[in-house]
Amino acid sequence: MSDLKELFREKAELVAAKVTNIKSMEEAYAYAANYVAEKNPCELLIPSSPSAPQPEFAEEKIMAAPELSDEQYAALAKECEAKGVKLIKDGMRGYMAGIDAGFTIADAGLIETGSIVQQSNGEELRLATMVSEVHVAVLPASKIFEDSIAAEKLLLELMSGVAYTAFITGPSRTADIERTLAIGAHGPLELHILLLED
C-alpha cells in the first residue's frame, strides 16, 4: 500500500499537485482550515462594484465543502471556526467571483497520471472545485489504481446514470501564450491531495 502511495505521490507532484500523507480525517480538516487561514486573501474575479479597485481581494476567508456527511461537515466547521474561516456547503452561484478553497473527498486516484477521480454530479461541488483558488481533496489510499483502465469498473459505476465525472490532474493550467506554462487558468491555482491511510 505504501508503495502505491509513493508512486501516486511521485506522479501527482510531477503535475504540480501538493501531496501530504494523513492518518485521519481530523488531520484533513485541520490541514484545510489552517491552510486557508494562512493563505493570501482570495482575488475576486468579478468586481463587487463598478468602482472597485483591480485586483480586488475578498475580506473574509471562505471554504466550501458541499458533499460531506453531516458529521464530517460539523467537524470541519469546528476547525474552520477556530481559524476564522467561513465554511459553506451550498449557494455557490453566489460566489462565482471566487472563494479560497473547495474541500472534497475523491473517488479514486490514478497512479499513471497522478490524477484524482472526482464524481461531480452535484452542481455545488462542481462549482466549489472550479471557482476556488485551492482545491483540497482527500484521497483514501485504498482507492488508488494503477491507471484509468484498471479503474474502469468503478468509473462505469460512477457513470451509470445521469452523471458528471472528472479526472483532475494538478491545478488548472495553460501554455497558450508562447507555450509558456502558466498555472492557474480558469480553475484552481493549487491542488492539494491529502493521502489518507485507511
Added chain:
Amino acid sequence: MHNAENLKEYREDMQEALDNEFLRKSMDAFAVGYRENRAKAFAGIDERALIKKIADCKDYAVKNNAALMKQFTEEAEKRGVHVHQAKDAEEANRIIAEIAKKNNVKKIIKSKSMTSEETLLNHYLEDENLNVVETDLGEWIIQMRHEGPSHMVMPAIHLSRYQVQDLFSKRTGEKLDSDPVKLTKVARRELRRDFADADMGISGANFCVAENGHIGIATNEGNARLTTTAPRIHVAIAGIDKLVPKLTDALTALKALPRNATGQALTSYVTWIGGANECAIGEDEKKEMHIVFLDNGRSKIAEDEMFSQIFRCVRCGACANVCPVYRLVGGHKMGHIYIGAIGLILTYFFHGEEKAKNLVHNCINCGACKSICAGGIDLPGLIKELRARINQDNGMPIETNLLGKVLKNRKLFHSLLRFGKWAQAPMKKGPYLRHLPLMFMKDQGFRSFPSIADKPFRDRFSEIKPMVHNPKHRVALFSGCVQDFVYPEQMEAAVKVMARHNVAIDFPMDQSCCGLPVQMMGEKQATIDVAKQNVDAFEGTNCDYIVTLCASCASHLKEGYAELLENEPGYKAKVERFSAKIIDFSSYAHDVLGVSADDFNKSSEKVAYHASCHLCRELKVVEQPRNLIEMAGDYAPSAEEDVCCGFGGTFTVKFPELSSTLLDKKLTNIEATGAKRLVADCPGCLLHLGGGSNVRNNGIKVTHIAELLAENLK
C-alpha cells in the same frame, strides 16, 4: 484560413510566412522542445501497440458508426439529452442557433471545439445577434483578433507575448505586463463574469461513448468544466467520428492524445458528462443538454476504403508538431481550418477541392507525421492519393502528363537522359552545371545542379562486374535514375564493397525509374506502369536480394509497390517476391554482408550523417549506417540529424523557398560539427546537400555512405 487562388499566390503566402521572424524562431523552439517532451511522455509505454489499439478501435467504430450512433442516442436520451444530427455545417449551426433563440439566450460561452471551427459557428451565431465568447485562452485571443486557429491544440501559437499584451491592454484599457503568466491571470479575471452571466455553454467532445451515452472532454484550463456547469443550457457539437463503443476505448485513446499533443501524460481535466445534470437555474433544477452530431461529408469518407482511416484522428495536432513545413510556415499557411498533414486531407473533404488543391502540394513526403500519428494514419500516402484525385478531376497539368508519358517508355526516358549529357556540355563546370537553362533556373539558385555523367552506370556495369565462383548469395542492383545517370560512382563504390564478400552481382537492364516522382505529382497510371516494368525486370534474375542505394526508391519498392499492384492481374505473387527481396545498402552491408571494423582502415576523418527520411522513418533503419560510418571514419553526430533536408523530389521545384530554407537549416547543423565530410543513403538528399554545400562553398565533401566505405577498405 487558406485563400490563395493558385499555386503562385500560395507560394507568395509561403514567403510572407518565412519573413515572419518571430514565427520562425518560435516554431523552431517548439519543434525541438516538443520532440523531447513527447519522448519523455512516452517513456516506458509500448507506443506502437498503443497506436495499433487506437487504430483498431477507431476502424471498428467507422464500420459500425450507425449502430454506435443508435446506441449512444438511446443512452443519452435515457439521461435526458436531446440528440441532433446535422448533415452539414449550415444545418448544425442552424440547430444551435434555434436552441439559443427558443431559450431566449443572449450570451454564449464556448470551450474549445475544432468542429465548431469547421462549421464557422461563431460567425453564424454572431450574425444572429448572439454574443459569443470563447473561453479557452488561445481561442479567446484569436477570436479578438478575428483569426482562425494556427494549431489544433495551441490555436494562438503564431502570436508573441507582445501581441497578446497589446490585445489585452486594449481590452482592459490599462498598460499590461508582457509576462505570459500575468497575461493568463488577466484572461482568468476578464472571463469570469462571462462564465457567470452566460445563458448557454457550447463545448466540443473528444469522445462520445456509446455504451453509456457520455461525452468526454479534455482540457487544461478548466474552462470546459465551467462552460458545461455555469449556464442553464449546454450544447456539445461533435463529428460523428467521435463515437467509440466503450469507455475503455476512450480511456485508451486518452493515453496517447495528450502525450502526443503537448507531451503531457494527461490534461489537467478530463470531464465526462452523461446527461442533463443538476443545474440550480435550469427548469426543474436540471440542465438542458443537447448534442449535435455533424456529418459534413464524414459518412461518405467512411465508405472510402482508402480514406476511412482518417477517422482514426484524435485531433492531437502532432502531425503539425513534427512537420518540417509546418515549422517553417505555421498553421495559417498549412491548412484551411484544420491544419498540419491531417488538415490538408480534412480540408479536401470538409471544405472542398478548391480550398485543398494548393495545400495538398505542400507535403514534402518526409513521413515524420506518419511516424508519430496517434491513430497510425498513413498521412503522406493519403496526401499523394489526394493529388492524384484532384488531378483526375481537373485533368493533369501538362508537365505531369508529359513526365508520366516519358517515364512509361524506359527507352525514351533513358535516351533523353543520355541526350542531356550533350545538351549540358556548354554549361558544365566540374561535377556541377555552371548555370541552368532559364526554364529550370527560376528560384533554384540556392543549390548547384549536378551534371549528367559521361557514362551511365548501366554502360559501365559489364566492365566492373565481379567474377565470382560459388557465390554465397546473389544480388541484383536497383540503381534508380539518379544513380544510374548522375552518380554512377556511388553504384561503383557499392560494387567494390560487395566484391570483397564473394557475392554474385547482377544489374537487370530493363529496370527504370522507381516511379515515386510521378506518384508525388499525382500521376497514378504512370506510377503503376513503371512499377510493373520494374517487377518484370527483376522477375527473371534469380537473386536473393535486390539492393538499392537510394532510400526513397527502397521505401517505394518495398512498401509502396505491393499496394500499387495488388489489383493488377498476375502481379500479386510477383510483387510480393519482389518487395521481400528489396533491401537498402546500409542494412545489406551491415546485416547481410556483416562487414566489420576489420574490413576497413579506420580513417580519422570526421564524418557527419544525414538520416534520410525514407530510410530512418519508412524503413526504420537507424543504427546500421551510423555503425558503418564509425567503422570507416570518425562519426560526428549533428543536431536534428533525422529532420528532412528539404529535397522531397518535386517539392523542391514547387516550393523552392521552403526547400532552400530547410536545406540551410540542415547544412548549418552539419557545419556546426566541424566535419568536412557528409554522407547519406539517398542520392536525392545527396544532390540537394551537395548542391547546397557547393553554393555555400563550405568545403564539405558530400558522398554516399558506400563511397566512404569503399575509400577506406583495407
